[in-house]
Amino acid sequence: xxxxxxxxxxxxxxxxxxxxxxxxxxxxxxxxxxxxxxxxxxxxxxxxxxxxxxxxxxxxxxxxxxxxxxxxxxxxxxxxxxxxxxxxxxxxxxxxxxxxxxxxxxxxxxxxxxxxxxxxxxxxxxxxxxxxxxxxxxxxxxxxxxxxxxxxxxxxxxxxxxxxxxxxxxxxxxxxxxxxxxxxxxxxxxxxxxxxxxxxxxx
Numbered sequence: 001x002x003x004x005x006x007x008x009x010x011x012x013x014x015x016x017x018x019x020x021x022x023x024x025x026x027x028x029x030x031x032x033x034x035x036x037x038x039x040x041x042x043x044x045x046x047x048x049x050x051x052x053x054x055x056x057x058x059x060x061x062x063x064x065x066x067x068x069x070x071x072x073x074x075x076x077x078x079x080x081x082x083x084x085x086x087x088x089x090x091x092x093x094x095x096x097x098x099x100x101x102x103x104x105x106x107x108x109x110x111x112x113x114x115x116x117x118x119x120x121x122x123x124x125x126x127x128x129x130x131x132x133x134x135x136x137x138x139x140x141x142x143x144x145x146x147x148x149x150x151x152x153x154x155x156x157x158x159x160x161x162x163x164x165x166x167x168x169x170x171x172x173x174x175x176x177x178x179x180x181x182x183x184x185x186x187x188x189x190x191x192x193x194x195x196x197x198x199x200x201x202x203x
Contacts, residue, residue: 008117016152026106034113038080041123046073048129083178088112094167098159118144
């Protein structure tokens with residue numbers, strides 16, 4: 001369970017070779033990696049928003065009730081899982097342009113699930129949800145995710161480093177757009193959702 005987390009963070013090049021040799025199934029990946037790690041930002045955000053509240057600077061905090069946070073957390077969790085699946089499809093689509101024998105769709109999603117590991121771990125800071133701290137952790141997680149992507153794509157697809165750079169850059173660009181959408185949705189759900197709903201009802 002979660003056997004590759006430390007390896008991807010400590011010695012990613014060696015870990016990518018091991019992951020490639022395992023031929024892991026999509027079901028096994030979700031059961032033993034994605035479903036567990038994707039819960040980290042959700043659980044931490046739930047605790048942070050119900051116990052502390054989003055810190056907006058100064059003494060201003062936005063705190064959610066338990067039921068509101070639970071509903072938001074379920075949606076947030078499903079969005080994260082969908083994002084991993086979507087990035088896998090992007091990798092598959094790009095692979096078709098650079099190799100005559102692209103990996104299967106399931107293999108690309110497995111790869112995307114491991115690439116997202118730093119982003120999952122960066123969600124730990126949401127347990128004390130200061131906006132600047134969460135943004136900083138997100139940027140660090142994104143940078144290391146990019147490093148894993150650039151390092152792993154060439155060997156995963158069996159292409160040159162130059163072609164790998166193109167595929168990685170394209171995947172990262174689309175991934176950043178997905179991340180921005182997730183961040184926007186996260187702020188809406190965890191911080192402002194209740195106020196917006198009340199304003200709409202009141203208006």
